[in-house]
Amino acid sequence: MSRRWQAALTAAAVAAVTGLVVVTYVPGPPEPLIGTISQAAVGLAFLLAGIAAWRRWPSSRLGLLFTITGYLWLLPSVARLPYALPFTIGNLMAPVYGAALAHLGLAWPTGRLRSRFEAGVVIADYAWNIGQSFVSMFFWNPRTNCSPGCPANLLMVDGSKSAENVLGVISAPVGLALTGIVLVLIVRHWQAARGWSRRAMVPLLWIAPAICALSVTQTVAENISLPFFNSRVGNLVLFGYAPLILLAGPALFVASTLLARTARGAVGTAIVDLESGAPPGRLRDALARALGDSTLQLAFRLPDGSGYLDTAGQAVDPARPGPGRAVTPVAESGDAVLIHDDGLEHEPQLVRLTAAAASMALEHSRLQAEVQAQLEQVSASRARIVEAGDDARRRLERDLHDGAQQRLVTLSLALGMARNRATGADPELESLLESATKEAREAIVELRELARGIHPAVLTETGLAGAIQALVERSPVATTITAVPAGRFPAPVEATAYFVVSEALTNVAKHAAARNAQVAIRKLATRVVVEVSDDGAGGAAPDAGSGLRGLADRVASVGGSLRIDSPPGCGTRLEAEIPCP
């Protein structure tokens, strides 16, 4: 609805109400002030609710219904004009707003009537109200009811009081029955509604009985002559104050607006509260709670495009969402859709917000998953690099052993043979050969140490227990092994554990000034825990030397963690946890 239309409608509403107030003060029978106020307030409220509803739901009839109800409510006031024609029209139209109210109640919250039967009920209600008003006007003599000076009833055929009374006795039950039917239908709408529609029906469930009660009371009062209703006070209550109950009609609109606004807030809060990396099922639950729609489904297109699965793992078809259901794509690609109660369709802003929120949350988890995947890739490649390094060292060690070392051994054997031959023959040659043999032996020992430093063959050949034993045997600090598992583990686990103990014992020897050290390796359910402790100076910091830093990196490369506990003066305790199935 354009601004111009809004302005025009608002002006019309104000004019209508002003007209009503002016009409009240034309010379004539005095009118209690409260009657005027309630008349004007209810009319204006309906007209304004109509404009606002029209603006909020441009494609829905609700705005029109509110507006029509407002005008039908105000129209009878023209009867106050001291002329026969407006007097007759005003009185003729007096009860018709009731049919519009019933129409509004049955069309809530979408603006559409739900079935042909209900459309029939609404038509019957309009027809009955107009019809019975027409017929009763034939027999209504204003002179008998209101003070003298009333304008004439142009439709009057028979002015006798008895005919009017008879008519009232017949028409009252029909009116009551129609009111009852409308109320029952509204309650059944509420019962049948699910999800958002049910939520939207709740305010009506309170408002409809109140308005029906007012209608029933007024009908009874008009047709049955009770002393209270005939008193001045009774009249004032019934037709002065009681109509204010009708303000509940526009209040229905206000309530539904607040409901949508609250839901929008709840959706926002739900997304904010959703912990990062939550699975889509959690997102669905959060949105379902925020919208009060337990039937909400969040479905994803299968990777092969063959269909959709919701977060509960059930196949769904967004092309045929089922009766009373509607589909909203979460992302433009249509890879994810929300399937919800179609009552939500009438809150487009809320739907858009929900879809946007879901889209953001999903995008967030997607990015997170991407980062996670990248991280995993990096971790895997780091582990591969370390493993490749280990392999290269293993090969290098083997090459040294099979090549240079064997040649040196062969050389020293030859030197030994030569020395044997030279024995006694040439003392100078003998001593030369002896020193050559000694050099060769030194070279073998040095090469052996070098090869061991590159890769400990004993680790590959006998496993962790033997390799740790070898480390402890060569440690210059008295070291005991308190625990070491006998079995074999995956090569990266063994290599890392060995590296940890080797580096730790090197540090103990270099920096700790320790008297004793202990090594414990334990296999737990999912990991190997390596612990090296000493009684030395402590104060080792992970970032001080590159040794511990490199050690931490090495342990991290297999997904493990390193902890260093080294208070100054209280020794150092180093613990590595290495994942191992």
Add this chain to the structure above:
Amino acid sequence: MPVTAASAPLRVVIAEDTVLLREGLRRVLGDAGLEVAGTAADAERLLQLTRTLQPDVVLVDIRMPPTQTTEGLQAARQIRQQWPGTAVVVLSQHVETELLFELLADDPRGVGYVLKERVADIAQFTDAIRRVAAGESVIDPEVVSRLVARPRRGSPLETLTERERDVLALMAEGRSNQAIAGQLWMSPKTVETHVGAIFSKLRLTPAAEDHRRVLAVLAFLRH
């Protein structure tokens, strides 16, 4: 363990995958008066030769094809179990004791563990082969001295005298009291006294047989 008659030379099979070293060993042992009955380049061939030739001793490199890890060691253990008449000398590059204990665990009699560089000292090397063939245990002195030299705290080893340490090391190398006496210029009686003192200080049960003694002493040194 059949004691080889002095007249008949010891029959040796050599298993070593490096050709030059294998041939060198063949010549050295031949020159030293041993009979090299056959040579093998891998463990499988060694087992075949042992079966057919029934040598007095096999000399086997720990690392051999195909995996270049511990084939030689496994072959040595198998030979000791299947052909008790054949002694084994394992040539190793490892000063670490893990493989040594694997080798000795079954029965240290007729078993030798010698570091490869030892071949340069031909006299010592052939002596080791002869001792093993005679049913003794031979542990490389380098391996033993590393074990003895290990730093320890609060160990009864610290209470041993210098002399007792020497005796201990020789026991660990597999020497008999007789040999220890010869090497340290002592009377056999003195050696026995030292041995008794060592065992009581280390709180070990005295073992009469040399091979049990070797195991007990090595196990103590290792832990």
